[in-house]
Amino acid sequence: MPLETFPPPAGLNAPEQVHITQGDHNGRGMIISWVTPINDDGSNIVKYWIATSDKSTNLSAEASTTSYRYHDYTSGFLHHATIKGLEYDTKYFYELGTGRSTRQFSFTTPPKVGPDVPYTFGIMGDLGQTYASNQTLYHYMSNPKGQAVLFVGDLSYADDHPNHDQRKWDSYGRFVEPSAAYQPWIWAAGNHEIDFAQWIGETQAFKPYMYRYHVPYRASQNKYTPQNSWLESELKKVNREETPWLLVLVHSPWYNSNNYHYMEGESMRVTFEPWFVQNKVDIVFAGHVHAYERSERVSNIKYNITDGLSSPIKNPSAPIYITIGDGGNIEGIANDYTYPQPSYSAYREASFGHAMLEIKNRTHALYTWHRNQDDEPVVADSLWVKNRYFLPEEDETLSGNSRD
Ligand SMILES: [Fe+2]
Numbered sequence: 001m002p003l004e005t006f007p008p009p010a011g012l013n014a015p016e017q018v019h020i021t022q023g024d025h026n027g028r029g030m031i032i033s034w035v036t037p038i039n040d041d042g043s044n045i046v047k048y049w050i051a052t053s054d055k056s057t058n059l060s061a062e063a064s065t066t067s068y069r070y071h072d073y074t075s076g077f078l079h080h081a082t083i084k085g086l087e088y089d090t091k092y093f094y095e096l097g098t099g100r101s102t103r104q105f106s107f108t109t110p111p112k113v114g115p116d117v118p119y120t121f122g123i124m125g126d127l128g129q130t131y132a133s134n135q136t137l138y139h140y141m142s143n144p145k146g147q148a149v150l151f152v153g154d155l156s157y158a159d160d161h162p163n164h165d166q167r168k169w170d171s172y173g174r175f176v177e178p179s180a181a182y183q184p185w186i187w188a189a190g191n192h193e194i195d196f197a198q199w200i201g202e203t204q205a206f207k208p209y210m211y212r213y214h215v216p217y218r219a220s221q222n223k224y225t226p227q228n229s230w231l232e233s234e235l236k237k238v239n240r241e242e243t244p245w246l247l248v249l250v251h252s253p254w255y256n257s258n259n260y261h262y263m264e265g266e267s268m269r270v271t272f273e274p275w276f277v278q279n280k281v282d283i284v285f286a287g288h289v290h291a292y293e294r295s296e297r298v299s300n301i302k303y304n305i306t307d308g309l310s311s312p313i314k315n316p317s318a319p320i321y322i323t324i325g326d327g328g329n330i331e332g333i334a335n336d337y338t339y340p341q342p343s344y345s346a347y348r349e350a351s352f353g354h355a356m357l358e359i360k361n362r363t364h365a366l367y368t369w370h371r372n373q374d375d376e377p378v379v380a381d382s383l384w385v386k387n388r389y390f391l392p393e394e395d396e397t398l399s400g401n402s403r404d
Contacts, residue, residue, distance in 0.1 A: 001129055003167055006174035011101030013038045016076075017173025017212075018096065019180035020107055021187065022148070025219045027110035029084040030184065032063070033214060034096050035076040035173065039065060042098040046081045051091040051106065058095075059083075068211045071200040073166040080214045088112040105181045110147070115244050116361040120145045123322075123355040125152035125287025126190065128329025129168070129175050132352045135372045136328045140354045141179050143370075148183050150357075152287035153190025153251035157329050158208070164195050169208050187213050188249040190287060231272065235279050240389040244362040246281045248319070253286035255295040255312070255321040257345045260334035261288050274301045277317050280388035283357070283367070287325035290334040292369055293348040294381060295321040297396075312344045316393050320385065328352040328372070347381045363390045366399065 008016050015034040023029030036043040044065045049058040063079035086092065089111040095104045111117045122140045127133050140146060156172035158164050176185070193209035195202060238246055252265035254273065265286070276284065277299050299315035326333070335350035353371035360366065369381040386394040 001131060001134065001171075001175075003171050006129075006171040008037075008174070009101075009103065011097070012099070013040050013043060013097070014101040015043070015079075015096035015103055016177070017170060018103070018105060018177050019173065019185060019213075020182075021184045021213075021215060022110075023082045023216050023219065024084060025216075026113055027088065028086045029082055029216070029219070030086065030107065030109070031080060031082050031214050031216060032061075032094060032096075033078070033080045033212070034063075035078055035170070036097070037076050039067075039077040040098070043077065044079050044081075046083065046094055046096055048083055048092050048094040050087065051093055055093070066211055068207060070166045070195070070202055070208060071163050071197075075166065075208075075211065076170070078211050107182055107184070108147070113242055115241060118358070118360055120147050120356060120358045121247075122146035122149045123152070123285055123324050123357060124149060124327050125285070126154040126192075126290055126325035126329050127151070127176070127327030128154070128157040128331075129172050130328055130330050132328025132372065133175070134328075136326075136352055136354050137176065137179060139370060139372060143356065145356060145358060146183065149179065149185040150247065150249055150285055151185050151187050152249050152285050152324060153188045154192040154287055154325070154327075154329065155187075155190070155209070155213070157192050157331070159192050159195055159197075160330050163200055164197055164202070164208075166208060169212060173212070186249070187215055188251055188287075190251040228271070231275065235275060238279070240280075244387050244389055245359055245365065246279060246389070247357075248276065248281055248284045250284060250286050252288045253293070253321060253323045253325075254284065255298065255344050256286075256289055256293060256323055257338045257342050257348060258289045258291055258293065258323075258334050259336040259338055260290070262338070264288070269300070273299060276319055277301060277315060280317050280392065281319040282365075282385060282388050284319045284321045286321065286323050287327075289323050289325045290329065290331060291323065291337075291348065291350040292326050292353060292371070292381070293321075293323040294346050294369070294383070295344050296346045298344040316395075317388060319388075320383075320396075322355065322367075324355050324369075326352045326371075327354070349380065351380070353380070357385075363387050368399075
């Protein structure tokens with residue numbers, strides 16, 4: 001969609017590109033992010049209050065403010081404020097901006113952590129900002145069930161435009177605001193966030209993304225260490241008696257039978273897959289491939305170079321791998337599958353769409369994939385997912401809507 005589709009909001013120095021994400025480990029913190037053209041008095045303040053309370057009792061937090069240059073572009077002022085000590089399962093209003101440019105938003109905090117607490121995620125990836133992206137986003141938003149979004153990377157696709165046109169990061173921020181300002185989007189970074197372009201002197205990888213999209217890595221109480229040590233310590237912290245579901249977001253899929261990006265996730269798979277099986281991860285969501293695919297529960301961790309055991313095998317302790325890179329970006333659909341369909345691949349389809357994961361309790365979650373075909377969100381693949389920690393041996397059952 002052209003830049004003009006997403007004008008900035010009206011008013012002098014109006015806050016824009018508002019988005020929120022989880023701000024702590026337990027769900028009592030929220031990171032509020034927004035952009036203003038000028039760094040004026042008060043433009044870095046977020047006021048917030050419980051929806052049922054009197055606004056005059058409001059609390060406020062101050063953002064850290066930065067801006068960045070990229071080639072011939074200078075960003076607006078990028079504000080990120082973490083608000084803490086929120087009540088569980090409570091609707092809050094929050095307000096940004098000053099005077100007549102004030103804008104008000106709201107969010108609802110997640111329920112108190114517990115083993116049988118229902119919660120529903122939307123899942124999207126590789127979204128971009130095309131008309132197909134728009135359809136994906138609004139299909140997701142038209143479903144009132146989604147409480148937070150798991151996003152598997154590749155956001156704006158600014159890097160597909162001349163000199164990584166940074167205005168595309170701004171238009172993307174405006175595009176997703178109708179959802180991202182009202183519920184947390186949990187971001188994973190993809191290759192389109194790298195923005196490395198040495199021919200225009202831009203050699204700081206992930207610069208625009210890191211300035212614009214803060215994530216709660218400090219909540220994990222790690223330094224910004226390499227992925228390996230972070231993941232090793234993070235997995236140990238998960239108490240499945242308290243939070244039964246273990247979901248992982250990566251960008252490149254590990255089990256992918258599409259010729260696009262075939263085997264690109266292989267080195268990561270070899271490194272981390274044994275931990276995922278050992279820790280009985282329930283589902284791994286990936287993007288990168290612009291199509292949809294769901295795997296069987298398989299693993300490929302026995303191979304030691306000489307034993308010949310190099311094929312994936314069914315393994316009840318292994319996660320289900322889902323490729324959901326079908327948000328609808330400018331690069332189009334990846335419709336070039338390998339044939340025959342390998343046995344690890346349970347369902348695959350080259351259509352745009354999004355998914356939902358409705359966690360019902362400690363043992364069951366309903367997973368559905370909604371493709372954009374037919375101009376309305378159609379459920380084309382669905383599955384009752386059995387929790388690997390509480391029901392380690394049970395096979396999943398296809399729910400009634402599934403076509404295969
Ligand atoms: Fe990608």
